[in-house]
Amino acid sequence: MVAFGMIKTSVLSLKVLKLPSSKIEGSRQLKCKASKMELTITQPDDWHLHLRDGEVLQAVVPHSASSFGRAIVMPNLKPPITSTAAAVAYRESILKALPADSVFSPLMTLYLTDTTSPHEIKLARESGVVFAVKLYPAGATTNSQDGVTDLFGKCLPVLEEMAEQNMPLLVHGESCSYGSVAATVTPQHLLLNRNALFQGGLQPHNYCLPVLKREIHRQAIVSAVTSGNKKFFLGTDSAPHEKRRKESPCGCAGIYNAPVAISLYAKVFEEAGALDKLEAFTSFNGPDFYGLPRNTSKIKLTRTPWKVPESFSFSFGDIVPMSAGETLEWQPSSI
Template identity: 55%
Template sequence: MTSITFTHPDDWHLHLRDGEQLRAVLPHTAKQFARAIVMPNLRPPVVTVEMALAYRARILAALPAALQSGFEPLMTLYLTDNTLPSEIIRAKESGVIHGVKLYPAGATTNSDAGVTDIAKCYATLAAMEQNNLPLLVHGEVTDADVDVFDREKVFIDRILAPLIQRFPDLRIVFEHVTTRDAVQFVAAASRHIAATITAHHLLLNRNAIFQGGIRPHHYCLPVLKREIHRKVLLEAATSGNPKFFLGTDSAPHSQMNKENVCGCAGIFTAHAAIELYATAFEQAGALNKLEAFASFHGADFYQLPRNTSSITLKKESWVVPEQFDFAGEQLIPLYAGNPLNWKLV
């Protein structure tokens, strides 16, 4: 196979930052994807409809002229202990807010304003269930006594399973799943439960963090897991099961903030996202399953129309740049300086 043409894909989990950093990374996504669910963990977080509308306007203004008609940001709100049900109603009525993000407090980048006790959100979650607005979950507990590699499994047992019992009609996206436990849970759950899978969790296991020393640009949250989990993720992504779909979780941080005594969590993949997924699917012998995973399943779950345009990937070796400009700093991408064998035409 020398090329693949398929329906224009969407990214159902993306970090775009703001200001000059937004302008630096946005074109990478807009060249590949028709739409993207934009994460709300800015400083300050996007907690109201007005803030989401203002952020959306900044994203659209940051698009290069050539891409302004071809990319749509899908906005989200940041759930806090104090989010009101009335804000959920206004979000649904806005027509541009497509989900509400649950960050357990302290779970990841800019999550310090996140939820401290899910019970404080029950009235708001009930409003989401009633208004058919999905909950997007960073599925990790942050308890100090829980091993970092077990946080996802413990989250399922302590938070997610009881939440689904209480709100059986609430649509939930289990974001960036990383374990066999999460895949099995989603697969067995009702049609209201789905999951995104990142390219880096399909391509790398936790050994990548320690090859020849500490590799900070392979550090993300949820952290990379054992090879047995990577294989299960790849099986889920290539299975054709509509519960699993593309979400890059591309998370840009400057080289200085990654290569630090307390380096930031996040892997930047937007520069070659669809090529990275194609690489993983080819390794699994399942390129014929990429279109549904990248272009159909997410749109269907979010109850949005599938895209009608298409993209083409060509079988061509090229070398990923060593770095990109990031608002005057340097941004190191996944596979920096290494070859990929698929290239977006």
């Protein structure tokens, strides 16, 4: 099972962690200073992100911009981003919402519909700002009512043009048996199993799609991601919803993990004894797949406990983050 897959329509290194004094391997550096451990890695990117629009966009984009250099931004707004012109306009809205000193770069996507044209794919590639097309089967997830009803019937000419333009198709999938398929994986699918939805009563803030899996499947995902396989890379699927919309009779699917994602990924790799493979997963495999240069900036991860806020309060309401109220061991910072 993969949390999020992509197909190229034509398709990740620190072995340490038993802690000697210092280890340098490429751009990765691990240091032990007394009881403090620091890890320096290339700036990560987020290859699956929901930023919403309006007030929510302005509220949440600083969290992603503080941790990531770039992000593939999902197009399932109301109305969805179905044209290159709309993607360009949405990108401008994101850039305007960024903190003044931010260098965060949004990588835009188009929302595939039954009426998407091959010409639109050409425009998208020529724009220089659209990097993929997202498939939402009609009615399958948040704001997917405009999605595809007949992929290989109505959309075949578009898929052929995407192959011609080397434009990835982004899908939710559970198979990675082909050479041109890769997958982003979320922190929640690495750390939580389906019991997290029900322990102590229903837990709406742990509800996401794809839904959390059995423990045996969670372990399999961790093994795949921490193996060093270049087909897997970071994609948070961070999806902010107001607290009142999560804690409702029909709670929205999506976990807001942007403020804690890097800390949680570090936790996963440390527990697997694979911190030497963290940087490839967070910072190398994604840009390599998309044919983009790796970031040159760095971040520092310090093993310093910090407590996650119970919620973030904004003018429109509260948003509850993943791991709310918990203490995490790794804290990221810019260099």
